[in-house]
Amino acid sequence: GGSWKGSSSPRAGLKTMLDAMEVPSHARDLLLQLNSQRTKGFLCDVIIVVQNALFHYLKSLVVHDNLINLDHEMVSPGVFRVILDYIYTGRLSEGDPTSPSEPSLGAVLAAASYLQLLDLVALCKKKLKRNGKYLPRPSPAFLPYPKMGPNSMGLGSRYRVSTPVIQPCPPGGMVNNLAPRPPPLEELIPHRLGIPTGELYAPTSTQPSQLGLRSAHPDTTCSPMFGLDLTKKSPSSQSQHTPTRSHLVSTHNEEEREGTLSGHTSALSPPPFPHLNQPLETGREMGNIYRWVKHEPVSYPGEDEDEEDDDEAGENGEQHHNHHKVGEESEGAEDKSGSGTEETGSSEGRPSPTGPIGRFHMSYEPESFGDNLYVCIPCDKGFPSSEQLNAHVETHTEEDLSHLENKSSQGLGGGGIGDMIRPYRCSSCEKSYKDPATLRQHEKTHWLTRPYPCSICGKKFTQRGTMTRHMRSHLGLKPFACDSCGMRFTRQYRLTEHMRIHSGEKPYECQVCGGKFAQQRNLISHMKMHSSGGTAGGLTVDGKLKLDFPEGIYPLTKYTAEHLGLKQEKASELLLQAQQQLVADAKALESLYPLSKLASEHLGLPPDKMDVLGQPLPPQAISDNRTIDRYSPS
DNA sequence: CTGGGGAGGGGGCCC
DNA sequence: CGGGCCCCCTCCCCA
Secondary structure, X not given: OHHHOOOOHHHHHHXXXXXXOOOOXXXXXXXXXHHHHHHOOOOOXXXXXXXXXXXXXXXXXXXXXXXXXXXXXXXXXXXXXXXHHHHHHOXXXXXXXXXXXXXXXXXXXXXXXXXXXXXXXXXXXXXXXXXXXXXXXXXXXXXXXXXXXOOOOOOHHXXXXXXXXXXXXXXXXXXXXXXXXXXXXXXXXXXXXXXXXXXXXXXXXXXXXXXXXXXXXXXXXXXXXXXXXXXXXXXXXXXXXXXXXXXXXXXOOHHHHHHHHHHHHHHOOOXXXXXXXXXXXXXXXHHHHHHHHHOOOOOOXXXXXXXXXHHHHHHHHHHOOOOXXXXXXXXXXXXXXXXXXXXXXXXXXXOOOOXXXXXXXXXXXXXXXXXXXXXXXXXXXXXXXXXXXXXXXXXXXXXXHHHXXXXXXXXXXXXXXXXXXXXXXXXXOOOEEOOHHHHHHHHHHHOOOOOEEOOOOOOEEOOHHHHHHHHHHHHOOOOEEOOOOOOEEOOXXXXXXHHHHHHOOOOEEOOOOOOEEOOHHHHHHHHHHHHHHOOOOOEOOOOOEOOOOOOOOOOOOHHHHHHHOOOHHHHHHHHHHXXXXXXXXXXXXXXXXXXXXXXXXXXXXXXXXXXXXXXXXXXXXXXXXXXXXXXXXX
């Protein structure tokens, strides 16, 4: 990848080389061979996921990473098959237009433009024209864009700018799940497909630079894309750890690929909502394009920026005027994205002054609320102004909202209130978040490649903050000092914990034995002792079943949870584990000693109901206060 | 020797 | 990006 970055000379060189090819059919033969190889799945080291379909691909034709996930709203498996065939054969099969399974040329065109397969776009247009179906679009500056998926909220205009969507998944050679991990990879597109490589191949030289790892191509200006910048934050923020750009030298090579790729990948990392995708331009012109988009009133203000943008925002400021400099792909992109952060950040509130909840106003039919166009989703009340709605929303207590959220998660199903409170759902798991940044952060936990490697030991992290924290341990940075003993810590939280040693405060109390602890974690491990070890003997010396919950099995009350210093949910879970362990132990014992009346009474159930305890308690049993009250020991 | 508690430290994750 | 919390591992001490 890196070799394509920078000036156009590599292309020129390739052209010369190809021109000089003594056997003219060589390229064709080679492609045929590759295609045959591909159809057999031989040496296909890249897997592209489109919905539930897997396509094998040769890495030589793709830029990086072994697993790529395509947004199936933009590219269906059928369409992608056609595209892949085209890539390998140079031929566009039109198939049988009457066959429902055969993708239409229009769909292929849309996907091709989405993927920036310009040659294919041209070919599709040509064929459509020939069929008399193609109506050229007025905007010459941009590729035609496919219609948006069902979740696009009608904001397809955001795709006005080229939005490569093939998303790099972490290497590792395996597809750990088919969950569509959105996004955009920048550059699937092989050079031979007609994309100017200089525009598509972002640099791969993105290894963290500050601590000595450098970027490639000494002749180009490479931004330390996701280099750890300890100058920014770290208490010891030693500037000496932060080489300036001019210090960068090239050490990039294949061996570094993984690391650099991960950086690159993250630099191009996908927004969590494919359908809310921001324009993620690949070319150096993108800065300009972006500027144009910025002023587009219809541009959807979703979570735009890419993860890597942030640390470049300042640095790139000086380069806003210089997008056309060859060899700056990444910076151009980042620059764009960085600006995107600001812009979209400011515009995010536009349609929805109340944030995520407000965002859902648009799903309502205005007329149904008369003049009260501003609707509080949780309680369905309408208000004539956003200010009034805001004032109203503030009257909702956290409790109200969490109650509603629980309700929705228990029965209202998808699209319920829970979704409105936490509208940003992970495409790979059931989790949802209140804001897109958190979702994006979370989605990285599903990646196979962790985007933030430690420059010292190479360990990789899903969050930059975790990586910088880790770095501090390498560097021995302990900014938090205890006033009493001078001991230093890497984290504030540790110091807080530590201070309890001096104060003697032990806020965490075991509700079973009354033991007190200064640190919650020690209470937790203590609780585990109660559960797993508790019935280790199973029987007391006098042969009775030994139980640690003399009152029987009960879910934790909120009160108890608070006393444990745990969130009720967590405490209940913990206790539930203990209970299940207890039941398992009791069952094991029962097989040895038929369950006595005494034991069943200890468990709070008649012997014939013992089985149900093997199953997790239903959520209501934990969260429903009435149930809790009934079982509560207090 | 072992179990349990105290405490330091690292990573994951969400806000 | 930092703060905060949770989880885990580990080491040390002591009964």
